[in-house]
Amino acid sequence: MGSPKEIIGLLEEKNAKRILILCHKNADPDAVCSSYALLNLLKMIKPDLEFVVAAPESISRVSKIILEKFPMEVTHEEPDFKAFDAAFMMDTNTLRQLGEWGEHICAASLPIIVIDHHAPHPETEKVASLCICREDVSATCEIIYELFREAGIKPSRDVAEVLLLGIAFDTRHFMLSRQSTFKIVSEIADMGINIQEALQILAVPMDISERIARLKACKRIKTMRIYGWIVAFSHVGSFQASAARVLIDVGADVAIVGSEDEGELLISMRSSNEFYNKTGIHLGRDIAAPLGQLLQGMGGGHTTSAGVNGRGDLKTAFNFAAKMLKEKLKGSPRQM
Structure with missing residues (x-):
């Protein structure tokens, strides 16, 4: 330091x-x-x-x-x-x-x-x-x-x-x-x-636009199971980070929420502490950084919190993130 x-x-x-x-x-x-x-x-x-x-x-x-x-x-x-x-x-x-x-x-x-x-x-x-x-x-x-x-x-x-x-x-x-x-x-x-x-x-009351974004994220959620882990994807126009947090709160192990505006992408990622502790997957380094490169932008962040911006379409970005998670999770199935 x-x-x-x-x-x-x-x-x-x-x-x-x-x-x-x-x-x-x-x-x-x-x-x-x-x-x-x-x-x-x-x-x-x-x-x-x-x-x-x-x-x-x-x-x-x-x-x-x-x-x-x-x-x-x-x-x-x-x-x-x-x-x-x-x-x-x-x-x-x-x-x-x-x-x-x-x-x-x-x-x-x-x-x-x-x-x-x-x-x-x-x-x-x-x-x-x-x-x-x-x-x-x-x-x-x-x-x-x-x-x-x-x-x-x-x-x-x-x-x-x-x-x-x-x-x-x-x-x-x-x-x-x-x-x-x-x-x-x-x-x-x-x-x-x-x-x-x-x-x-x-203790500031949540803005109504943020509350609506969270509700929309839940309404639009698409989930997949990857080696027993629940991965949630959704899209909102704003408050992506807040929306990703709420998807973790309601049960996802990994949440990836993005927005797309004229080809510009903004993506927030969150994971539970249990997911990181049991898999060692660092969202910033292992998922966001390579996704940022793919999108000709930048990605990075923490172990359980990360962000990406770049250009492209959300479907491609989400598919790439899912592919990376599958590769990383091969040796870390969830023990139920």
Whole structure:
């Protein structure tokens, strides 16, 4: 893992003064909260740095609510990349997640520092000056918390609470946490933060359009049994990740939900913890990455959560995903 010393060393080597912090499209609380905390950490180490935080198109509804309590300006206008000395990509492991900005930041030849809890994508590694990518943590906010610790700096109460919110969101209120996550949460509680009270900000009623997308995903579901495992496929126009999660909740072992718009594909994948623990199949590495290559796009993610974007048709994409699952599952039949 990269250290604060490595980050500052790179910034000083490039004589960096103006820093751009980038989040992915529709940035979720882990992306936004880790950006907030990183900005505060770097300001404490090098007060003379100037920052701009940007996200293509928008940030999520929950992220907007968090920033009402913990203000940080996030611009959605494309930055003039050449006006910056260095850029951070937060919770973003592929340039595709930045849309058109991805190509433009490469053209600007900026030093790029990637901080993420997904498996590093090979194309991202090629353009990054420093990759701090760790799959052994549950959220990018955990990485930032550890950077504070390594720097010997105690986060302020606001920063600690923001990190807590990012971690809680990405772990589904700690359901997907690792042991290291609980240690960090315990340390944050020791700072005098009421965990239960802080998490109330995440209790946002689900938007009706998201609820409808989930219902449509269930209505359109097609399932297959692969060596005893239930694999569910569906399609919705938006909220693919949320729809995939609900298919896992209602009984699928693997859920693959996509959208197709004028040949552009967006696919979200989820699997149950039982599926990963018993098969060892890493959705990001074993399924999403090769599918992204097939679709002339990008794919990647975690062990039980992944995403793909590219061009083609959903039927071909789903068939390829099913084929890969069959190949991977040959030696891992489900024991009923």
